[in-house]
Amino acid sequence: MTPRGWAVLTLAALVTALLVAGALLVPWHRPPAPRADQLAALRDLPVDQVARGREFRAALRPGAYGALALGLVVALLLGFTPLGARLVELAGRPFGDHWIARAVLGGLAVVLVADLLTLPFAAWRHAVLTRYGLSTHGWSGWTVDLLKSYAVSAVIGAVALLGFYTVTRLAPRWWWAFGAAGAAGLVVLLSFVLPVLVEPVFNRFTPMEQGPLRTELMAMAARDGVPVRDVLVADASRRTKAVNAYVSGLGPTRRVVVYDTLLREATPAEVTSVVAHELGHARDRDVAVGTLTGALGAAAVVVALHLLGSWGPLTRLAGVDSVAEPRAFGLLIALVTVAGLVTAPVQAAVSRRVEARADAHALALTGDPATFEAMQRRLAGVNLADPDPPRWEYLWSASHPSTVERMAAARAYARETGR
Numbered sequence: 001m002t003p004r005g006w007a008v009l010t011l012a013a014l015v016t017a018l019l020v021a022g023a024l025l026v027p028w029h030r031p032p033a034p035r036a037d038q039l040a041a042l043r044d045l046p047v048d049q050v051a052r053g054r055e056f057r058a059a060l061r062p063g064a065y066g067a068l069a070l071g072l073v074v075a076l077l078l079g080f081t082p083l084g085a086r087l088v089e090l091a092g093r094p095f096g097d098h099w100i101a102r103a104v105l106g107g108l109a110v111v112l113v114a115d116l117l118t119l120p121f122a123a124w125r126h127a128v129l130t131r132y133g134l135s136t137h138g139w140s141g142w143t144v145d146l147l148k149s150y151a152v153s154a155v156i157g158a159v160a161l162l163g164f165y166t167v168t169r170l171a172p173r174w175w176w177a178f179g180a181a182g183a184a185g186l187v188v189l190l191s192f193v194l195p196v197l198v199e200p201v202f203n204r205f206t207p208m209e210q211g212p213l214r215t216e217l218m219a220m221a222a223r224d225g226v227p228v229r230d231v232l233v234a235d236a237s238r239r240t241k242a243v244n245a246y247v248s249g250l251g252p253t254r255r256v257v258v259y260d261t262l263l264r265e266a267t268p269a270e271v272t273s274v275v276a277h278e279l280g281h282a283r284d285r286d287v288a289v290g291t292l293t294g295a296l297g298a299a300a301v302v303v304a305l306h307l308l309g310s311w312g313p314l315t316r317l318a319g320v321d322s323v324a325e326p327r328a329f330g331l332l333i334a335l336v337t338v339a340g341l342v343t344a345p346v347q348a349a350v351s352r353r354v355e356a357r358a359d360a361h362a363l364a365l366t367g368d369p370a371t372f373e374a375m376q377r378r379l380a381g382v383n384l385a386d387p388d389p390p391r392w393e394y395l396w397s398a399s400h401p402s403t404v405e406r407m408a409a410a411r412a413y414a415r416e417t418g419r
């Protein structure tokens, strides 16, 4: 069999593995959240809170969709015209067109151009967040965060670019196989190291102080059979009023993190409810499953890029000989951007199912639907959520069930269990 034949076979195997993982690991059965309960929950929310959430979301929308559209146009221009190749050549010129300069500096230049062109929209977003009082750190703090995220992306990007183009040079016919393995490995590595290497770049994490709340949370985790070494508090208040919590990391780097804003805004019972949700993620190994499917997806993307990229009309459009050369990096970005847009609704749907399961876990673990509902109400209020967002936007991008869905799930649970 030719290398191309192997690539087709590998892609088929990866896609099958993804579908099987999706069928087996995604909780397709979703706990009930009847629409009638959702509408009742919506009526119970303060009218001005709902109006303010909707107004805020409407204010964000033009910037969000503007960024999306411009990002797509820039990616298409850099990928499906020779502009991307030209940019990579330009970046390599001061270094005698050395391939490493083209691979690393050229690749980073392509990404930077796309980022800089959409920067005004990011600034717009920050201005809206500030106007609505959600963002607490001024423009200087925002700029520092932006530079930090550029720096982090540049480091990770440089390593990935250098690795990738080294492989395409050393194994011109089989690079896709090594590339797929490397991409999958990178996803797994990042899952391990992001919480310990990257998250501390943006926030300070301190163990939750000793007291009744911490004791209660640790006892709940033990009761749940989820070994948690510590609950960490992130100093999110230096940039936002929003409240949140999350789990990240794998194995030794796994942690439950709550925002300090949550501790300030919510009652201890509500914090317990949120942490119970996070324990649901830990118990169901959602980070590990996400990492596994992410790794399979990344490998599939590399093989698909190889197959698509050896298609003559595409490489001619980009003005390159092969998708494996640094000059074709713009083409890779364009293809990945389009794939990301097309698969966004699927990713959002999977994420919502996983979140609904964590909610169900929180309800079962705490047995306290009233507090769960109060917490959802508070989350929506502080974070200026639209409790019942437009359907198309929800299907396109919502990573969590809507506020009224989560409240309805609590009401359905309360009815079912007689609490």
Ligand SMILES: [Zn+2]
Pocket: 277, 278, 281, 355, 358
């Ligand atoms: Zn969650």
